[in-house]
């Protein structure tokens with residue numbers, strides 16, 4: 001059984017990463033390549049020539065097609081052969097390479113893993129802050145050598161900030177405020193409400209007001225593998241609540257973990273915000289700073305994965321602080337089990 005959910009959309013790349021030249025990326029164990037047709041629509045194909053399996057991503061673009069760089073088999077963007085290595089050979093249209101359903105939304109290119117006919121763009125996780133006109137969004141990419149679920153555990157547990165991010169975003173109030181978690185269908189919430197505190201410098205600058213604030217951190221896991229963290233502050237008495245808090249300044253840390261193999265994943269991270277949205281300098285500085293913070297997580301998680309492999313006789317333990325990650329894993333396991341059960345029914 002795989003460790004990821006089938007019949008789901010996964011982020012394959014930032015929309016800006018994918019252009020005319022093929023990009024090779026293994027998604028959920030399948031080597032794929034991505035490129036744009038001349039009309040800018042995205043093609044996703046198995047990254048192996050049907051002939052001798054050379055990666056097609058090494059091939060040469062010809063119009064919307066790709067020519068293998070070994071013996072010159074030409075494959076159309078629909079995956080079907082257009083020209084044989086020997087030009088005098090009749091084209092055998094049964095020669096083809098697998099193609100995958102793709103969609104573009106929220107600044108990402110998404111690929112469907114599972115049965116192609118079930119690919120419905122309406123099922124793309126709703127990362128709404130990435131697309132709203134009154135918000136701005138940017139971020140980056142890291143390749144991480146760990147099981148994608150370890151990153152979900154990490155993001156659904158903010159207590160690690162105190163130690164992992166001691167020099168950057170760690171703050172003692174985070175450890176003191178009580179945690180609440182809940183499950184709603186395929187979403188898991190973990191929230192912290194910090195009423196009447198001194199705003200940390202970052203948020204005081206964003207709010208542009210003195211005085212005490214209510215501060216929140218609400219982690220939300222969305223299947224198959226997104227985490228959005230709603231963060232911000234509002235002046236005390238402005239009426240902000242855990243459900244409704246647009247009275248101050250608000251940011252949404254957006255993370256998408258796409259499995260590559262069982263023990264590696266593609267990490268797409270960023271932050272959307274609803275303040276100073278025209279300030280491009282702020283966006284660039286914040287992205288650099290956030291990249292620095294997530295590099296701290298990368299170091300810890302890769303060391304954790306190596307330790308998991310080196311200690312096969314030991315298992316992970318969960319304490320109270322891990323409740324968000326534990327619940328997210330329960331949702332993931334349930335959806336994997338349901339998917340497997342459906343597959344078995346279909347085969348029976």
Ligand code: FES
Nearest residue numbers: 049051052068071
């Ligand atoms: S391996 Fe691609 S044409 Fe031979």
Ligand SMILES: [Fe+2]
Nearest residue numbers: 160164165297
């Ligand atoms: Fe972190």
